[in-house]
Amino acid sequence: xxxxxxxxxxxxxxxxxxxxxxxxxxxxxxxxxxxxxxxxxxxxxxxxxxxxxxxxxxxxxxxxxxxxxxxxxxxxxxxxxxxxxxxxxxxxxxxxxxxxxx
Amino acid sequence: xxxxxxxxxxxxxxxxxxxxxxxxxxxxxxxxxxxxxxxxxxxxxxxxxxxxxxxxxxxxxxxxxxxxxxxxxxxxxxxxxxxxxxxxxxxxxxxxxxxxxx
Numbered sequence: 001x002x003x004x005x006x007x008x009x010x011x012x013x014x015x016x017x018x019x020x021x022x023x024x025x026x027x028x029x030x031x032x033x034x035x036x037x038x039x040x041x042x043x044x045x046x047x048x049x050x051x052x053x054x055x056x057x058x059x060x061x062x063x064x065x066x067x068x069x070x071x072x073x074x075x076x077x078x079x080x081x082x083x084x085x086x087x088x089x090x091x092x093x094x095x096x097x098x099x100x101x102x
Numbered sequence: 103x104x105x106x107x108x109x110x111x112x113x114x115x116x117x118x119x120x121x122x123x124x125x126x127x128x129x130x131x132x133x134x135x136x137x138x139x140x141x142x143x144x145x146x147x148x149x150x151x152x153x154x155x156x157x158x159x160x161x162x163x164x165x166x167x168x169x170x171x172x173x174x175x176x177x178x179x180x181x182x183x184x185x186x187x188x189x190x191x192x193x194x195x196x197x198x199x200x201x202x203x204x
Binding site for chain 2: 010052
């Protein structure tokens, strides 16, 4: 079965919370990553649980593993990781949810 | 502003994957926790990213912080944590997403 995947990454920026640089990173991430054709329902969140130290979350949905891989391999994603993520993100955790088959 | 919260917990059970005990835990968690009145859109996931070690995820939505606290304080939740979670879960991480205000 070809089940959809909810891909989430929680992360902390090197920028101060609510700083212009932080807002710019979130806005650019949203604009760039959501432009990749296989990305659905891209969302930007604040991570507010006191039980972990991450500040933000990006969440997106893929129709299939192939759609996820197309995103991973897309030049816009690769460039964003190299030019922004690796420089501005100090810690992160990736989470992939697949619907549980009972 | 009263913004909604997506509460997620990723976790690992002491039971083998796909075991009857694991399936029972997921089914009972879904039945019990989703019965709490302030819980919306309760979902059970497999966590499939190889970049973390968690096996499953529960996800739910709350309309407000008050709705979240009503869930946390609800006797069904407290009993589930005490009688099942603390015994059958070996590791977990809680994540709370709030919509980011630009």
